[in-house]
Amino acid sequence: MLLVNASSLIKLLSNETNLEILSVLRSGSFNPRELARILGRDETDVSRRLRAMERAGLVEGRWVRIRGKNVKVYSLKVDGIEIRFEPGEVLISTSKGDRYEVPLLESRHPLVDIFVGREKEIDLITSSEKSVIVIYGIAGIGKTALAAKLFSDAFWYQMSEGDSLDYFAWQVGLFLNSLGYDALLEYLRAGGREERDIFELLLDGVEKSSAKIVIDDLHKCRDERILHLLAFLSEKLDKGKLVVTSREKPNLGLNALYIRLSGLSLKEAYSLIKAKGINVSSEEFAEIYQVTFGHPLALTLFSEAYDVGKEFKRESFFDFILSEVYEKLRENERLLLQIMSLFDEPLEYDEIRALYDKRNVFSVLHSLLNKGLIERRGNLYFVHDLIRGFLSEVREVDEAKLYSKYIGFLLEKNNARDFLKAFKYAVKLKDDEIIKRLVELRLRKFKRIIQDFPDAYLNVLSTIKDNPYVKEELANIYFQKGFFEKALRLWLEIKDELEGIHKADVLSSLVDVYTELNKLDESKKYLKELEKMKESMNDAEVDFWYFVELTKLNFYLGKPEEALKSAFNELKVVRKLGAFPEFESLVLLHMGDIHVELERYRESLKYYSQALELARAYSLSFMEHLTLFELSKAYYLLGDYKKAVEHAAGAGDYFLRVRNYRRAVDALAYRCFSYIALGELERAQNDAREMIRIAQSTGYPLGWAGYIALAAVENLRGGNFKEYLNIGREKLKEYPRLYGAVLKELERVFEVSKILPQEG
Incomplete structure (x- = not known):
């Protein structure tokens, strides 16, 4: 048991950001950089808070040595906190024991100062068994206040016009993670963006945690997918609770309780202005009530504008009373x-x-x-x-001056969330220089925005389309989403309008997209242009882009030795950049892949192991498990089937959990074939059936190789294997290269000729 200073610990635990950090640490160990990414905060600030909580005994850090550099990883140290009141002192002790629960955060929860009436609505809501509550009515009628009064323990989400499903899901994922459900957040961290998966994971998290979520001002939502999500939840929710406020009545199905708010009753309205310190006669108040119809905001403004004996205009009441209130202000x-x-x-x-x-x-x-x-x-x-x-x-x-000041303040916070807000106001300003500077900042520093919040960023960009720097970013998002031709058109349109790092970005992107489209002559052309820029700019970022594209192109051209040389240059430059361990681990993976292509399997293990060490040090879950898969493949090729199974198991389980079924099937295939090599036919059969199940639900072709594996298992058992083989061949007939690759890999552990039909 560790005794800590009571006042300092209470101060730490009263800070919302600290609670957010603790809630994420419940799901595992994290490096400050990845914690900052998850929470959308500045890494320096997160590191400072972690050190303070480490001194208080709430978290513990351990050092990991990476390439001669120390990297610190933090984990939760305590599972419970006990407060004891002793004569003359308060003692707080922390210990490992019962589950440590982080309270629901209140950062977005409205402050309800004065609340009167609404007994009828309160009775309806509290007595209802509906899992979805919709409170709607005109502006200022008290929707938010009613929801805040009844659902003070809910996660509060304030909707705005620029919000998108990816951003909304990330915030809810953080909240659910604080309740012990990490699947949604982990799915998003791994790059998952499928609408169906997000819907199902969010529903699963809300149901398992019995969470309450309030979405305020739904009428501001412009993303149809969020509305589809709410309709989906409305049909499925049972244990959780969803509360929506809106000016318009949304259609969330028959399973929702709809409450339309009107003005306060005469008695309730009178109670409100009395609470505001206003004394009026019953006759005078009756007249005011006829004008305001009991509208809470109107009554609040009346209380501020009230002068004894003053008459209030019935027409344009709001404008009149606001003018009166405004005139009284200092x-x-x-x-x-x-x-x-x-x-x-x-x-x-x-x-x-x-x-x-x-x-x-x-x-x-x-x-x-x-x-x-x-x-x-x-x-x-x-x-x-x-x-x-x-x-x-x-x-x-001065709007322009204030927007510029706000942009500068937001950028000082050094996180993705505030960068997106800053870009929104840069677009409002229509200042080309600020937009140009922000795009460069995104390219150099906030690289993950396009992966983490592509739709939120797209919403900001799409309000201005005649700016070449905006088009540059729109094309980057389209490419990320797989719309190669759409991205290509934009890049070709603007490439001669840009200079410096922006032109280099477009040129490297053109090499990338033409390589993906297998137009390698075009790739070579733009790579030469990029090389000239690299030589003239002396910019490490541009150097990195050049070597990335050179490696990729050489690999596509069947020049693995040349690809390996440029990959070494990639690694050198990315280490010089220093701040992007995810890119470094990816380069190491590529180097391992090239060695596999060259059949230098033991050499590949060296680079895969370095990538694994780096990914674990920086809490990069997706990269860690991608590396485990690559290691399983290398061990399989070396004939070490026990290690292949061990590594494939970790990778497969993770990819299934984050619903990356393509990667999951890749891992299952190597584990399945390794089980065949080890003679563990029951386990091989289970993996083969799981591969088939995934293929049936997703259409991923490699999953059909499960039938080939089942044929091998049945042959080894002396059973009838022909039906499985025929189904597998039929399913893979449109993928002859894949079919051949499957047989080649299986040949390492099984005599494939035993199941193939004899020619002639």
């Missing part, structure tokens, strides 16, 4: 309100302080909050849409 309150109204999404306190740039920001913010002119959700503040609309007519601040 100059600094107007300024801060105008600044905040520029931004669609809620702002953090530090962001507001940077934009306002005056010492009294806290008192002004607190005053506007008390007046009901801004709202708070956890540590986020925002202006209601109704008030923002009014302020757009009276705003006098």
Whole structure:
């Protein structure tokens, strides 16, 4: 048992970011860099927090030596925390024991200050057995407040127009991971993007954890796939709970409870303004109620604008009353309100302080909050849409200057989430130089955005299409999604408009896409252009791109020795870049593959082992298990079938879990053939059947090789193997090269001629 300082530990545990880190560490050991990627935060900040929690005894770090460099990996140290109240002191002790639970985070949860009425709606919701609750009604009617009142323990997701399924799934995956369900987050980390898989994993996680999720302002959603997901959940949810607020009634099926909010009753409305400190006669209030119809936001604004004996206009009531409230504000309150109204999404306190740039920001913010002119959700503040609309007519601040300042502040946070927000406001500014600088920053630093959040990035980019740097990024996303021809058209259109690293990016991409399309003469042409740029620029990033494409092209041209030489240059440059262990491990894998092509199997083990060590040190789960597969293949080719089984098992189980069925079948095939070599026919049969099952559900051709494996197993048992062989041959008849490769690999452990029909 470890005793720690009570005040310091409580301070650490009261910080939301620290809790997020602890929740991720529940699922395994992580390097700070991968933790930062998962959480969307700055690596330096994550490292600092880990060191503080290590000193407090919450986490433990261990050093791993990689190429003469020390890399630290952290894991959760405690499973429980005990607080004891002793005479004159409080003792907190941590120990390994019961399960360690991270509380649900409150960063997006709205602050409900004054809540009156809604007894009927509360009774309906609390007594309902429905798993999906939809609260809808006009702006400012109190939808968010009602949901926050009843579901204070839910994960809160504030919808915005630019949100996409990939970004939404990542945030929910983080939340479910904090509840002990890591499958969705691991699937996304491994590059999984299939809509059906995301739907099923998210449903599975919500059901297994009995989670509650609130989606606020669904009417802002522009991604149809999110709406399809919610309809899917509405049909399937049982133990979990989904709560949706929207201005319009969404169609989520018959399994949802729909509640349309109207204004507060006369009694409830009177209670609200009394709570705001306003005393009016019953006659005067009756008139106000007729004007406001019990609308909560209107009543809140009335409370701020109220003067004894003052008459209120019935027509354009909101504009009139907002004008009255606005006129009463101090100059600094107007300024801060105008600044905040520029931004669609809620702002953090530090962001507001940077934009306002005056010492009294806290008192002004607190005053506007008390007046009901801004709202708070956890540590986020925002202006209601109704008030923002009014302020757009009276705003006098310099929008361009504030957007530029906000972009700079966001980029200082050094994470993917804030980079996407920064790009959104750069697009609003339509400033070509800022967009150019941001694209270069993405190319050099935020490389994973296109893999992790392609649709969120696409949503930002698609609002401006006549900019060559935007087209450069659109093409990169299309290529990532497999739309090669679409990407090619854009790159060819802009290649002569760009210079520097942007042109180098396009040239390397053209080499890549033409290689994928097997137009190798075109690949050679653009590789020569890229080589000239490499020689003139002296830029390590461009050097790396050049050697990557040279290696790939040489391999496609059947020149493995030349490919190996350029791969060594790849490795040298990526180590010089220093900050991308995932790329380094991938280069090591490629070097191992080239040695396999050259039948230097023992040499390949050296590079695969280095890749495995690197992947584990930096918590790169996908790369770790991809390397395990490559090791299983190398051991199989060396005839060490026990080690082949051992490594293939780890890879296959992981790829099945993250639903990468192609990789799973690859691993299962080598394990299945290794079992045949070891005489473990029952296990070989099970693997073969699993391969067939995957082929039946996904159509991945290699899965049909399971029938060939079953034929071999039956032959060894003395059974009837011909039916299996005939089915396998029929399924693979459109893939003659694959069929030949399967027989070649099987020949290493089984006399294939025993099952093949005799010619003549």
